[in-house]
Amino acid sequence: GEDVEQSLFLSVREGDSSVINCTYTDSSSTYLYWYKQEPGAGLQLLTYIFSNMDMKQDQRLTVLLNKKDKHLSLRIADTQTGDSAIYFCAESRSNQAGTALIFGKGTTLSVSS
Amino acid sequence: SAVISQKPSRDICQRGTSLTIQCQVDSQVTMMFWYRQQPGQSLTLIATANQGSEATYESGFVIDKFPISRPNLTFSTLTVSNMSPEDSSIYLCSVPRAGTGELFFGEGSRLTVL
Numbered sequence: 001g002e003d004v005e006q007s008l009f010l011s012v013r014e015g016d017s018s019v020i021n022c023t024y025t026d027s028s029s030t031y032l033y034w035y036k037q038e039p040g041a042g043l044q045l046l047t048y049i050f051s052n053m054d055m056k057q058d059q060r061l062t063v064l065l066n067k068k069d070k071h072l073s074l075r076i077a078d079t080q081t082g083d084s085a086i087y088f089c090a091e092s093r094s095n096q097a098g099t100a101l102i103f104g105k106g107t108t109l110s111v112s113s
Numbered sequence: 114s115a116v117i118s119q120k121p122s123r124d125i126c127q128r129g130t131s132l133t134i135q136c137q138v139d140s141q142v143t144m145m146f147w148y149r150q151q152p153g154q155s156l157t158l159i160a161t162a163n164q165g166s167e168a169t170y171e172s173g174f175v176i177d178k179f180p181i182s183r184p185n186l187t188f189s190t191l192t193v194s195n196m197s198p199e200d201s202s203i204y205l206c207s208v209p210r211a212g213t214g215e216l217f218f219g220e221g222s223r224l225t226v227l
Contacts, residue, residue, distance in 0.1 A: 031214050042205075043156070043218045088155060092214050097161035097169035098144045099209070101216050105155040 004104035006089050011110045018076040020107045022089030027070060029091040033101065034063065034074045037086045046074070046087070076109075084111045115140055115208050117219035125225045131194045134222045136206030141186035146216065147179070150203040159204075162189050196226045 005023040012018045024032060033048040049056045049063045049072070056063045062075040076083055086106040093102045116139040126132050136145065147159040160168040160181055168181040182190045193200050203223045207216040 033215060042220050045215050048213060048215055097163060099214055100146050100158050100161055103156040
């Protein structure tokens with residue numbers, strides 16, 4: 001398909017790990033991104049990964065990339081209630097005008113204490 | 114990082130009217146993007162606005178409905194024409210970072226069409 005796919009909801013307990021999965025479509029994407037949107041707020045870039053890497057770690061965040069399967073995941077270690085938000089996966093896609101980001105529908109992460 | 118200001122931040126509009134959203138960036142950028150985020154939905158790319166050329170629209174979006182201006186390297190406008198309740202959405206302006214391509218977003222303009 002042509003869409004970036006994500007599961008819609010994830011519910012975890014505080015202190016557990018969260019894993020949010022994404023399937024993208026454009027194998028030529030140079031970078032892949034994770035954005036976070038808290039309720040009523042704008043989008044905030046969490047992290048990104050270069051397409052020639054298969055893993056990137058940044059404090060509590062670990063991004064895994066499987067280019068063969070076009071699968072991207074975001075792992076949040078020691079999930080906190082402040083991590084409750086919508087997480088968007090995005091791929092870069094080029095057309096005649098330039099390179100834009102195409103977003104998945106977002107995964108709502110709910111963290112209970 | 115780029116600082117992006119959008120106006121208005123929110124508005125309530127009547128069906129059939131048009132509204133122009135302004136986007137100001139604190140640095141010169143070649144490419145600007147306009148996205149829409151409908152309630153409970155993801156971001157959908159409306160068009161790419163490059164200075165000095167006509168905007169390039171994504172499938173499902175047309176210039177008559179969403180005319181875009183890009184008069185210089187720091188400013189763009191998006192007009193939502195002949196609005197209907199289905200146009201109620203947050204409209205976001207964004208610019209890319211050179212190199213990584215990550216997008217910086219404005220705070221968005223929340224339009225409610227009655």
